[in-house]
Amino acid sequence: MGWRVIAAIMRKVVGLGLVFMLGMPDATPAATVRAVVDALSRQDAQAVFSRFDQAKLKLASKKLAAIFGGQSAADKMSVTELTTEIVGSEAHVKVTIVADGARGHEVVAKHEPVDLRRIAGDWKIVFNPKNRNTMFGFLATLASSPSANLPYDGDHSVPLVYSHMKQIGLAILMYSGDHNDRFPPSAKNLRHDLERYTRHSDVWQDPYGKPLDVRINPYLLGKRFETISRPAECVMLTLGPKGALRFDKDRTPVVFVDGHAKHIDRDKIGTLKWR
Numbered sequence: 001m002g003w004r005v006i007a008a009i010m011r012k013v014v015g016l017g018l019v020f021m022l023g024m025p026d027a028t029p030a031a032t033v034r035a036v037v038d039a040l041s042r043q044d045a046q047a048v049f050s051r052f053d054q055a056k057l058k059l060a061s062k063k064l065a066a067i068f069g070g071q072s073a074a075d076k077m078s079v080t081e082l083t084t085e086i087v088g089s090e091a092h093v094k095v096t097i098v099a100d101g102a103r104g105h106e107v108v109a110k111h112e113p114v115d116l117r118r119i120a121g122d123w124k125i126v127f128n129p130k131n132r133n134t135m136f137g138f139l140a141t142l143a144s145s146p147s148a149n150l151p152y153d154g155d156h157s158v159p160l161v162y163s164h165m166k167q168i169g170l171a172i173l174m175y176s177g178d179h180n181d182r183f184p185p186s187a188k189n190l191r192h193d194l195e196r197y198t199r200h201s202d203v204w205q206d207p208y209g210k211p212l213d214v215r216i217n218p219y220l221l222g223k224r225f226e227t228i229s230r231p232a233e234c235v236m237l238t239l240g241p242k243g244a245l246r247f248d249k250d251r252t253p254v255v256f257v258d259g260h261a262k263h264i265d266r267d268k269i270g271t272l273k274w275r
Helices: 003-013 029-042 045-049 057-068 135-144 158-178 266-271
Strands: 076-087 090-101 104-119 122-125 214-216 235-239 251-256 261-265
Touching (some): 104 135, 122 135, 158 214, 158 235, 261 266
Antiparallel strands (some): 076 090, 090 104
């Protein structure tokens, strides 16, 4: 999931009063998905969560507000591509969503999977652990378990931290392109060096406004990109320093030199390449 996905949720849903939704039942899976996207654009939190199975509407809205600090913006989100597969009372949708706003036209979700179930005549979005780090997966988690923590050591929302780290990794690659293909020279000044390449200062914060403990691999500092023989295998960013990484359920996010990111299991940490 790209960093813009969670940022879009932050802009759309949080800090909202509860508005009772009046409308027709969602007769198709596609109608449910489109209704959620439309509700995000209208900044209608209850209309968003009413499309999720077992949603706790008031608690879910309050949880979003607590996590994201009541941010809002008036971007228009819309569905540009949607495919549906229905098997009995289950449905699987893949959707591409774009946003048009102050930053122009941008894709916030591309071919994102959404799982639905037909319940009392309506198609409801259900949580699928495999889709946890997608926009709809994040909302589904929040809808059904708003009182649960979404932590890294109790302090971080998993999808948001992951996407923030990916954005910082992209900023490093952009910096390198403008500085003779060299990595930033100092870990201490990393945020300052990358300021012009990060669109939002909140990428350096966790969902509660605390500094994000993102660390650059010290071996890379000041080195030329071409000196890294296997960029797809070499660590660029971690959550916490080497030897003291931070974990959520025995997994931690890692961004590699080529810019891709993934969660690494605790028992696989020893296989990571640092140079």
